[in-house]
Amino acid sequence: xxxxxTTRKPFPWRLDCAGWWHAExxxxxxxxxxxxxxxxTQVIKSPLRFGITDSEIDQAIxxxxxxxxKSDKEYYLNTYNRIFDDDVKTVDAKIIRALMKDGVIDxxxxxxxxxxxxxxxxxxxxxxxxLEGTSIPAMKAAVREIITVKGKGIDVDILxxxxxxHTNYSIYGMSDAERFLLK
Numbered sequence: 001x002x003x004x005x006t007t008r009k010p011f012p013w014r015l016d017c018a019g020w021w022h023a024e025x026x027x028x029x030x031x032x033x034x035x036x037x038x039x040x041t042q043v044i045k046s047p048l049r050f051g052i053t054d055s056e057i058d059q060a061i062x063x064x065x066x067x068x069x070k071s072d073k074e075y076y077l078n079t080y081n082r083i084f085d086d087d088v089k090t091v092d093a094k095i096i097r098a099l100m101k102d103g104v105i106d107x108x109x110x111x112x113x114x115x116x117x118x119x120x121x122x123x124x125x126x127x128x129x130x131l132e133g134t135s136i137p138a139m140k141a142a143v144r145e146i147i148t149v150k151g152k153g154i155d156v157d158i159l160x161x162x163x164x165x166h167t168n169y170s171i172y173g174m175s176d177a178e179r180f181l182l183k
Contacts (some may be wrong), residue, residue, distance in 0.1 A: 011142075013149040016126035020050070022119050023141040029125075038106035039122045043115055044097060051118045052111075060111035061093040061100075067110075116161055132159040140181055147177060 011019065011027045019029035020042060028049075030037045043050055047057055099105045112122065113134065121133040121142055129150075131142050139158055146154055154177060158169040171177050 010145050010149050011123065011125065013125045013129055013146045017124070019123050019125070020115075021121045021123045021131075021138075021142055023138045024119070027123075038103055040100050040106055040108050040111060041103055043111060044101045050115050050120060052114060056114055057097065057111060058093045060108060060114055061096045063110040064108050065093070065096060113161060128155045128157060130157040130159070132161065134161050136160065136183065140183075143171065143177055143180060147174075 008026060011021050012029065015029075017029040017031070018037075018039065019027055020039065021027040028042075030042060043052060044057065047054065096105065096108075100108060116122075116132075116134040119133075119135055119138050121131045121135075121138055123132075123142065124130045129146055131139050133139060139160065143154075143156060143158075146156060152174045154171060154173065156171040156177070158171070158180070160167045160169070169180055171180055
C-alpha cells in the first residue's frame with residue numbers, strides 16, 4: 001500500500017518553520033520562538049487533527065509517567081532546559097497534559113510515536129530540513145516534495161523512530177536523495 005499522490009499545496013520547505021506533515025492530509029506550521037508552541041503542544045491542543053483520541057493521549061501520558069526515572073530529570077527537560085516541578089506530589093495525566101499544553105514539557109515519546117504511527121512527520125523547513133517519524137513511505141513522499149520545492153540543492157536530516165531506537169539518514173544533494181528514495 002503506497003502513499004496516494006496529493007494535489008495540495010506543498011509545505012513551505014524553504015522557510016525556517018516547524019510543523020507537522022502528512023502525505024495525504026493538510027500539513028500545518030506553527031511558531032515556537034520562546035517556548036510557547038511545540039510539536040507535542042499541537043497534538044494536545046488539536047488531537048482530532050492527528051486522529052488521536054483523548055483516551056490515546058492519556059494512555060501515552062501514563063506510559064510517559066511510568067517510564068520516568070525520578071533520578072533522571074532529563075526525562076522532563078524540554079528544549080529550553082526548564083525542568084518539571086518535582087515538588088508536585090501527585091503526578092497524573094491531567095497535570096502532565098496541562099504542562100504539555102503550556103509548553104513546560106515539550107517531549108513525550110509515547111505520544112509522538114502514536115502520532116508518527118498515523119503517518120505524521122515532525123518537520124522543520126529551512127536550509128537544512130528535517131523529518132522525524134516512523135513511516136519510510138511518508139518520509140520518501142516528503143523528500144520528493146522537498147525536491148519539488150527546493151530543487152537539487154537539498155539537505156535533509158531524517159530520524160526514523162524504530163522499536164529498538166532510531167535510524168538516522170542524511171541527505172546532501174540529489175545523489176543521496178536518490179539513494180534514499182530507492183531504499
